[in-house]
Amino acid sequence: MLDGKKLFVDRLTAHIKELSRYLRYILTGHIVIAMVFIISAMSVYYQKFLENIPDQFPSGLVIALVLGLATFHSPIQTMLKKADMVFLLPAEHVLTGYFTRTLVYSFVTQLYVLILTAAALAPLYSTAFAGGVPYGFILLVLLIIKVWSLTANWWMLRVRDGGTRRMDKIVRYALIVSVIYFFLLQEMLFLAIVTALLIGLFVTNFQFAQKQKALNWDLLIENDYLRMRSFYRLANMFTDVPHMETQVKKRHWLARMLTSAVPFQQQKAYTYLYRLTTVRSGEYFGIYLRLLVIGGLLIYFVPNQWLKLIFAILFIYMVFLQLLPLWKHHVTIVWLDLYPIGQELRKQSFVKWLQQLIMVLALIFTVLLLLIGNWLMAILMVVASMLFVQMFIPSYLDKKMAQ
Known part of the structure; x- marks a missing residue:
């Protein structure tokens, strides 16, 4: 007889x-250090923003949207x-019993996201809603909604129609945001x-x-597979993950x-292979665009000129x-060993392609600095890039490829 408890353990x-x-x-990698620096710098400007927050700033809507997303997001492992x-x-x-335990595990492991998000928004709430509902009571309400959202997500995973599941998510997120928003504003009629x-x-x-x-x-297994593939993609930046599978997208x-x-x-x-792999892989192209957008937004909105330059260099390093x-994307494909091409030529092609990608990123950041009038930072950006x-890049890759 199959024991669900033993299987779960x-x-x-x-x-x-x-x-x-x-x-x-x-946790001991370079990206963590960079992220700690970025978060520390942004927290300083966050505090300055709260000290001079505009009267027309939609604090309630921002808090509702962000807390609503953290509450609504309920993947099941x-x-x-x-x-x-x-x-x-x-x-x-x-x-x-097995699936009940996985639901409890999923809920517990997602609490840190809700807690960190709530902690980040606590200063904004204290500034905009001083004397309002105690923040701890709001967190208690969010935990109750979180349990409901996780349970509803589990029920909807029984439904095979993808359109129905998407519509349920849209409606559920909208209702959660509305509950939080009206709760903050103490609009009891709309809240009811x-x-x-x-x-x-x-x-x-x-x-x-x-x-x-x-x-x-099949849907449960696919969802688990996609989550673990994202984790392996992150881990692959720091060490080899031999069993990592990749997803191919055509992008003609x-x-x-x-x-x-x-x-x-x-x-x-x-040269042809690396260009095609970058575009069609489900990881490289997406992360390149995401870091480009996030880095561009930080460069545009951060008021300090030197921090703009530091953020630009940091994001170039993170993309790298x-x-x-x-x-090592094709390390498990034996056909590449049949190419009548020397290893040195392969290294040169990879280094050149990586240099080109970084130069495009640096050029976009430089143009953005010029558009906002930071000529000195733009010149320094050109020199640094x-x-x-x-x-x-060549010296680092020589050491990396020799390992």
């Missing part, structure tokens, strides 16, 4: 062991494997109406889920734009670290 032990295996590399579709699916009727709608949605979710005869095992127009200029020559084979795993591209 075994899966949880293996899961924690797998996470701790890579977390020790992540079931720790299922692909083979479970064969071996555990027939025993679903005896796994109620939205709360009634929230309860109605909860009942509807339950009734809808009861009509579904079985769990969507962008791939054509980057590869059309590459001549059809033997010595350009790796994110792109390093591209060197040239030194980084021409001196740091």
Whole structure:
């Protein structure tokens, strides 16, 4: 007889062991140091902003949107494997205890996100709603809503129609934000109406889920796989993750734009390969754009000129670290060993492509500094980026590739 409790303990032990295996590399890495610096600098300006907060600033809406997102976001870690579709699916009727424990585990592990978000917004709440409802009482309400959101998310995972699940998420997030917003403003009539709608949605979710005869095992396994793949992608920046799988996206127009200029020559084979991999991989292109946008926003909004330059250099360095795993992206593909191309030419192609990507990023940051009138910082940015591209990248990669 299958023991759901023992299965959960075994899966949880293996899961924690797998996470701790890579977390020790992540928590001692360069990106953590950079993020600590960025957060420390932003907290200083956050405090200055609160001291001179404009009267028309929508504090209630901002708090509701951010806290609503932290409360609404309720992924469920079931720790299922692909083979479970064969071996555990027939025993679903005896796994109620197992899935109940995974829900509790998911809730506990998500509390830190809600707590950190609430802690970050506490100064804004104290400034904008001094003398209002005690902040601790708001957190208690959020915990109750969080339990509901997690339960509703679990019920909706029984539904196979993706459009229905997306609509449920949109409505649920809107209602959670509305409850928090009206609670902050003490609009009791609107709060009562939205709360009634929230309860109605909860009942509807339950009734809808009861009509579904079985769990969507394929969806549960896919969701777990995507979460672990994101974690492995992060860990791969600090150490090798041999079993990491990648996701390919076609992106025809962008791939054509980057590869059309590459001549059809033997010595350009790796140039073509690395460009195509960067564009079509589900990791490199996305993280490149995200860090570009976040870095650009910080450069634009941070008032201190020297911090603008520091942030620009930091984000260039972070993008560089994110792109390093591209060197070993094809390490498990044996066909590359059949290429009649020397290892030195491959290294040159990789270094050159990485330099080009960093130069594009540095150029965008420089143009942004020029647009906001920081000519001195723009000039220093050009000098710093040239030194980084021409001196740091080749010397660093020589050591890295030799390992």
